[in-house]
Amino acid sequence: MLKIVHYINQFYGGIGGEEKADVRPELREGAVGPGTAFAAAFGDAAVITHTVVCGDSYFGENIEEAKAAILEMVRGVKPDMFIAGPAFNAGRYGVACGTICAAVKEELGIPVLTGMYVENPGAEMFRDKFHIVATRESAVGMRDAVPKMAKLALKLARGEKIGASIEEGYMPGYMRVNFFEAERGSKRAVDMLLAKMKGEDFVTEFPMPDFDRVEALPALKDMSKMTVALVTSGGIVPKGNPDRIESSSASKYGEYCIDGVTDLTDATYETAHGGYDPIYANTDADRVLPVDVLRDMEKEGRIGKLHGKFYTTTGNGTAVKSSAAFAQEFAQKLRNDGVDAVILTST
Amino acid sequence: MVKEVERAGIPVAHICTVTPISMTVGANRIVPAIAIPHPLGNPKVSMEEEKVLRRKIVETALDALTTEVDGQTIFEVK
Numbered sequence: 001m002l003k004i005v006h007y008i009n010q011f012y013g014g015i016g017g018e019e020k021a022d023v024r025p026e027l028r029e030g031a032v033g034p035g036t037a038f039a040a041a042f043g044d045a046a047v048i049t050h051t052v053v054c055g056d057s058y059f060g061e062n063i064e065e066a067k068a069a070i071l072e073m074v075r076g077v078k079p080d081m082f083i084a085g086p087a088f089n090a091g092r093y094g095v096a097c098g099t100i101c102a103a104v105k106e107e108l109g110i111p112v113l114t115g116m117y118v119e120n121p122g123a124e125m126f127r128d129k130f131h132i133v134a135t136r137e138s139a140v141g142m143r144d145a146v147p148k149m150a151k152l153a154l155k156l157a158r159g160e161k162i163g164a165s166i167e168e169g170y171m172p173g174y175m176r177v178n179f180f181e182a183e184r185g186s187k188r189a190v191d192m193l194l195a196k197m198k199g200e201d202f203v204t205e206f207p208m209p210d211f212d213r214v215e216a217l218p219a220l221k222d223m224s225k226m227t228v229a230l231v232t233s234g235g236i237v238p239k240g241n242p243d244r245i246e247s248s249s250a251s252k253y254g255e256y257c258i259d260g261v262t263d264l265t266d267a268t269y270e271t272a273h274g275g276y277d278p279i280y281a282n283t284d285a286d287r288v289l290p291v292d293v294l295r296d297m298e299k300e301g302r303i304g305k306l307h308g309k310f311y312t313t314t315g316n317g318t319a320v321k322s323s324a325a326f327a328q329e330f331a332q333k334l335r336n337d338g339v340d341a342v343i344l345t346s347t
Numbered sequence: 348m349v350k351e352v353e354r355a356g357i358p359v360a361h362i363c364t365v366t367p368i369s370m371t372v373g374a375n376r377i378v379p380a381i382a383i384p385h386p387l388g389n390p391k392v393s394m395e396e397e398k399v400l401r402r403k404i405v406e407t408a409l410d411a412l413t414t415e416v417d418g419q420t421i422f423e424v425k
Contacts, residue, residue, distance in 0.1 A: 018384070057383045060365045092383070095368060121368045214350045216375035217358040219415045228409075231359075233348060234386070280385035286401065287388025293402045303409065313348075327351030335355055341412050342352050343405065344374075346363035347383050 002046035002157045005074050006035045007084035007100055009093045013053030018277040021057035021092075025066055027073040028053060034142060038083065041150035046157065050077050052100075056092040057276070059099070066096075067103050074104055081157035082108075086115030086145045087122060089137040089317045090275075094122030102129050111156040115145050118171060119320050127173040131156065134171050137249075137317065172207075226340040229307035231330070233315030233323075234288040234347040235273030236264070236281065245314055247274030253313040253326040255333070258306070262295040275316025276347045288345055307339050315346060349374040360408035362386060366421055376411040377421045378404060 010020045012033040031039040031048040039048050052070050059066045074082060082104045084097035094116040101112035115133035116123050123132055131152060135145040148169040155162055164179055165172040181188065188205070195202040220226055237245060243254050261268075264285035271281035271288065286292045294306045311330040313323070334342065349361050350373045361374035364386055369377045380386030387401045404424050411422040 021383070061382055063367075091368060092365065095365065121371045124371050125367065212350070213373050214353045214375070216416045216418065216420075217353055217356065219413050220358060221413065223409050223413055226412075229357075231348060231352065276384040278384070280388060280390055283390070284388060284394070284397075287385040287390075287397075290387045290401050290405050292398065293387075293405045296402070297405070297409075302406075323348050324351050327348035328355070331352045331355035331357060334352070334357055339357060342357050342359045343408050344349055344352070344359050344361050345380070345386055346361065346369070347386055 001044065002080040002154070003077070004038075004042075004046050004048045004081045004083060004153070004157070005050045005052065005077050005079040006031065006038065006048050007052045007054070007070070007082070007097060008033055008035065009087075009090075009096065010053060010055040013051070015053060015055075018057075018275065019279070021055045021277060022061075023053075023055035024058055025052055025054035025069050025073065027051075027077075034086070034146070037142065037146045038150055038153075041146050042154070045154055046081070049079065054096065056090070056096060059096040060092045063099060067099060070100055071103055071107055074110070075108060079110060081153055082110050082112045083149065083153055084112070084114040086133065086135045086142070086149065087117075087120060088135055088139055088141060089117040089120050091121050091316065094120035095125065096122075098122035098126035098129075098132070102126060105130055111159075113149060113153045113156055115149050123171060127171045129174065131162070131168075131170040131174055133169050220341055223303050223341075224301050225304045227305045227307050227338060228294065228303050228341045228343060229334055229339040230289055230291065230294065230310040231342050231344040232289050232310070232312050232346070233318075234276075234281065234312075234345055235271045235314035236269055236285045236289040236310075236312050237272045239268055239270050241270070241272045245272045245312070247272055247314060248317040250314045250318045251322065253311055253330060255309055255311055255330065257309055258291060259308045261291060263292045264289060273314040273316060273347060275314070281347075288347060290343075290345070294343075304340075307334070307337065309333075309337075358412055360411045360422075362404060362408055370419055370421075373419070375416055375419050376408075376414075377419065378408045378411055379421065379424060380404060
């Protein structure tokens, strides 16, 4: 029977939510959380002998230490296969799954597999390095993800031939697989063109890579003459969250006046973000949105002015498309208000 | 959001803890922060010391904004 080690975060490990996201990696025997669904899917073909549970913030803040500790655990177990997640659209979890899979594959030579949503930053970072199964955005997609991942994991562990991404359900970009299409290329192209002209759905065989990069703007000359605005994806809002910005998958951003505000306090501001332990930001929101320091700098003439409004949303699970739309809108407002520079903080 | 603001013609300094994510997202001027739940603070030290730490990070962000960059650059906080 194949031996598998499974990596999950503190939430799926049953340790706790964001308040426990700083726990160090631990090795447990047997399957835990989503591992039990994998175990059922494997039947007698494979067994999850061990599960590594690690806090998402611990991993994100101590990448080298976490990687070394987990590699040591996996090295000791000597599994045939390493599975991480699935992470869905949880950013830190996805990056952790990707980072640890890359390390296990490179340093221990063990086949690896993870799963996540295509917009998870971990997908962009690692999809060309090993197989990542495309999942839905949230844990609702567990039921779809587990059979796909289990099937592919067994094939990888046995060293069997892996089919094309479209057949196996992994994200394209890692391996090129040759196969014969039933129709020849010219016919497929004309069919696609006809479908397009009729306004019907069609699937391109060669999606253009998305190289959406923005060139760096030239440096500013003299900050003492500049108006600086604050923007955050850390969800800082006036106490009570007046616009009810969602704690994840935000559908809107907030614009709030800070004229005359020199310090954010626990009586006046808090975070609406559901993707990190809120206790620190709720105690002192300057820890995420540094209004106090920028007011000092304004007084001292280190900057010309702190802009009278800040823009905020919650960055966790929020679609890239929504974030881009929010920013396009408030960037125009910032321009119209004569803002010269932005400090954007993320949690 | 970093990209859209910069695309609109306003330079951005991105302060964040997990800098690989910022690189993937496409920020050009990146300043590493302290920790995910408190990027510009450290509850283990006094409020005064914390403000000094926060000031250093914001200073680094301002320095980043006045530094020419050739592609994505991480500005370590001194």
